Amino acid sequence: MATLEIHDLHVSVESETGSTEILRGVDLTVKQGETHAIMGPNGSGKSTLAYSLAGHPKYTVTGGTVTLDGEDVLEMSVDERARAGVFLAMQYPVEVPGVSVSNFLRTSATAVRGEAPRLRTWVKEVKEAMERLEMDPAFAERNVNEGFSGGEKKRHEILQLELLRPKVAILDETDSGLDIDALRIVSSGVNRVRESGDVGTLLITHYTRILRYIKPDHVHVFAGGRIVESGGAELADKLEAEGYEQYTKGAAS
Amino acid sequence: MPGADSAGEAVAAAVESSVVTRTSAPPSFDVADFPVPHGREEEWRFTPLSRLRGLHDGTAAADGSIKVDLSAPDGVTVETVGLDDPRVGRAGTPVDRVTAQAFSSVEKATVVSVPRDAVLSEPVRLGLHGEGGVTYGHTVFDIGAFAEAVLVLDHTGDTARAANVEFLVGDGAKLTVVSVQDWDDTAVHVTQHNVLVGRDASVKSIVVTFGGDVVRVHPRVSYAGPGGEAELYGLYFTDEGQHHEHRLLVDHNAPNCRSNVAYKGALQGETARAVWIGDVVIRVQATGTETYELNRNLVLTDGAQVHSVPNLEIETGEIQGAGHASATGRFEDEQLFYLMARGIPADEARRLVVRGFFAELVQQIGVADVEERLLAKLEAELAESIG
Numbered sequence: 001m002a003t004l005e006i007h008d009l010h011v012s013v014e015s016e017t018g019s020t021e022i023l024r025g026v027d028l029t030v031k032q033g034e035t036h037a038i039m040g041p042n043g044s045g046k047s048t049l050a051y052s053l054a055g056h057p058k059y060t061v062t063g064g065t066v067t068l069d070g071e072d073v074l075e076m077s078v079d080e081r082a083r084a085g086v087f088l089a090m091q092y093p094v095e096v097p098g099v100s101v102s103n104f105l106r107t108s109a110t111a112v113r114g115e116a117p118r119l120r121t122w123v124k125e126v127k128e129a130m131e132r133l134e135m136d137p138a139f140a141e142r143n144v145n146e147g148f149s150g151g152e153k154k155r156h157e158i159l160q161l162e163l164l165r166p167k168v169a170i171l172d173e174t175d176s177g178l179d180i181d182a183l184r185i186v187s188s189g190v191n192r193v194r195e196s197g198d199v200g201t202l203l204i205t206h207y208t209r210i211l212r213y214i215k216p217d218h219v220h221v222f223a224g225g226r227i228v229e230s231g232g233a234e235l236a237d238k239l240e241a242e243g244y245e246q247y248t249k250g251a252a253s
Numbered sequence: 254m255p256g257a258d259s260a261g262e263a264v265a266a267a268v269e270s271s272v273v274t275r276t277s278a279p280p281s282f283d284v285a286d287f288p289v290p291h292g293r294e295e296e297w298r299f300t301p302l303s304r305l306r307g308l309h310d311g312t313a314a315a316d317g318s319i320k321v322d323l324s325a326p327d328g329v330t331v332e333t334v335g336l337d338d339p340r341v342g343r344a345g346t347p348v349d350r351v352t353a354q355a356f357s358s359v360e361k362a363t364v365v366s367v368p369r370d371a372v373l374s375e376p377v378r379l380g381l382h383g384e385g386g387v388t389y390g391h392t393v394f395d396i397g398a399f400a401e402a403v404l405v406l407d408h409t410g411d412t413a414r415a416a417n418v419e420f421l422v423g424d425g426a427k428l429t430v431v432s433v434q435d436w437d438d439t440a441v442h443v444t445q446h447n448v449l450v451g452r453d454a455s456v457k458s459i460v461v462t463f464g465g466d467v468v469r470v471h472p473r474v475s476y477a478g479p480g481g482e483a484e485l486y487g488l489y490f491t492d493e494g495q496h497h498e499h500r501l502l503v504d505h506n507a508p509n510c511r512s513n514v515a516y517k518g519a520l521q522g523e524t525a526r527a528v529w530i531g532d533v534v535i536r537v538q539a540t541g542t543e544t545y546e547l548n549r550n551l552v553l554t555d556g557a558q559v560h561s562v563p564n565l566e567i568e569t570g571e572i573q574g575a576g577h578a579s580a581t582g583r584f585e586d587e588q589l590f591y592l593m594a595r596g597i598p599a600d601e602a603r604r605l606v607v608r609g610f611f612a613e614l615v616q617q618i619g620v621a622d623v624e625e626r627l628l629a630k631l632e633a634e635l636a637e638s639i640g
Contacts, residue, residue: 054594057586082596094591098609104595107605111596143609160595 002167009064024225040222085167150177158189175210187213223247280346287350306413317386344419345447355415369397383412390416398423436464452478476507493522514546523556543573
């Protein structure tokens with residue numbers, strides 16, 4: 001059973017003014033089939049956690065360990081992590097001019113699966129996945145994220161999630177910028193992947209809105225670069241009612 | 254990627270200056286009318302004169318040879334004519350000392366004619382293969398009224414070459430011309446392409462520069478009547494040690510004409526240098542003009558330098574539209590991260606991004622074997638940098 005284990009993770013960002021520590025000892029275990037929501041105020045380091053797990057070069061790991069089924073994730077390059085089964089759905093997906101969605105998806109699936117998918121089954125697979133996400137077939141011929149609306153970008157991220165079938169899916173603010181219809185469509189995509197039971201999900205969000213569609217097994221409050229409280233789904237209701245104020249005050253002391 | 258923050262190492266300059274002040278002497282067919290450049294002149298300040306093998310200072314005697322390979326479908330005629338032929342010099346006059354040197358150094362010109370109303374089934378292909386030494390040339394392509402033709406000019410081998418090429422595009426004619434500079438890395442090539450666009454004619458020019466030590470291509474477009482259309486596209490891949498310079502002028506001297514310019518270049522290697530000058534003039538009589546020009550550069554490695562200078566001079570307000578854009582960017586780390594985060598290895602991700610960068614221009618070529626060769630060339634250039 002696939003397990004992502006994060007232990008005492010410390011991460012810094014280097015800038016001209018020096019090194020700033022953003023993650024200050026994160027401990028978290030995500031098992032296959034589980035859904036963990038990480039909630040916290042802006043600037044608490046939630047997105048840094050997401051990007052650090054994917055291996056973004058901007059972030060420097062200064063301490064701690066991350067393993068996927070015992071394998072050292074931190075030793076892997078960005079593409080190796082993806083091929084090992086770590087998937088990050090990004091808050092701000094990047095435009096790649098001149099590269100079509102269909103070319104991108106096939107190149108990516110070939111890399112992750114270790115062999116080129118058979119053309120006939122692949123075309124069908126993509127077509128069906130797009131239909132489920134209510135995406136126009138013409139979408140496949142557009143350039144990756146170029147001129148996409150906010151909703152199209154997020155559907156495209158979830159399309160990749162469905163096609164790449166990772167072991168761990170990290171969804172960074174997937175709900176941001178979505179209207180209610182798009183949120184419903186995107187959430188149902190995530191739920192399909194979750195229902196397969198093969199994936200552990202780390203849902204990073206500021207708002208509780210998306211938790212109405214994607215029910216977490218565990219909720220963690222993130223503040224000051226670490227998890228400050230963990231609980232079940234009921235913790236999200238408490239946050240909805242009381243906000244983050246009590247945690248941000250605590251983190252500042 | 255290392256050094257991602259040291260953006261100062263990639264230089265992009267945008268300098269405004271008038272088209273009129275850009276040349277140090279008026280256009281002329283006589284080399285004696287141009288002083289020997291010292292390198293600080295507006296039209297020479299980006300060019301490494303010391304690498305021109307004497308083309309600029311009168312010391313380059315025509316001691317070389319070039320193998321000419323011309324293939325053309327039936328109906329196309331080829332003549333060798335004296336310089337007093339009325340078709341010679343009609344599309345334009347040399348504007349710098351090197352192209353004037355070319356004119357002063359040739360005794361004959363080659364004229365390739367496509368008759369009126371002819372629609373060519375195959376491209377006209379002119380292969381020029383340098384076999385060392387200095388060569389000069391003058392070629393005129395005369396496209397009759399309402400004819401449709403595709404020309405492919407292919408430059409390979411080694412030579413120091415200065416040449417004038419003219420395109421007389423008859424009324425209502427349609428011309429696509431692809432000029433490929435695929436020289437050996439030792440070659441020097443300075444050329445002026447003069448295009449005269451007839452009434453309601455359309456021209457598509459695609460300049461593709463990969464090879465050479467120094468390559469300087471200067472397409473100049475003017476209009477013989479209203480309603481003409483010019484699309485000028487260019488791709489260059491500039492490697493370590495190479496200087497690629499593309500200077501363009503679109504002279505909107507007739508009403509209701511259109512022009513669209515798009516040049517894209519990639520640079521790799523510390524000493525790679527590219528220059529793009531895009532001049533557009535809209536004369537007072539050129540009402541109804543519509544023009545746009547764009548230059549994009551992708552700097553793949555530290556140290557490479559690009560000078561990109563768009564320039565628009567407008568003498569009438571009665572136009573449809575005019576604009577320009579220039580941007581020079583590093584290979585974007587965020588694109589690389591995004592693709593790698595989907596499992597795609599770094600070298601393949603880089604290839605995807607660079608191919609994507611050029612894709613829209615490659616698609617413009619419309620000559621299948623040239624497109625394929627270009628993609629293969631691109632692949633080879635990338636393999637060199639990626640290993």
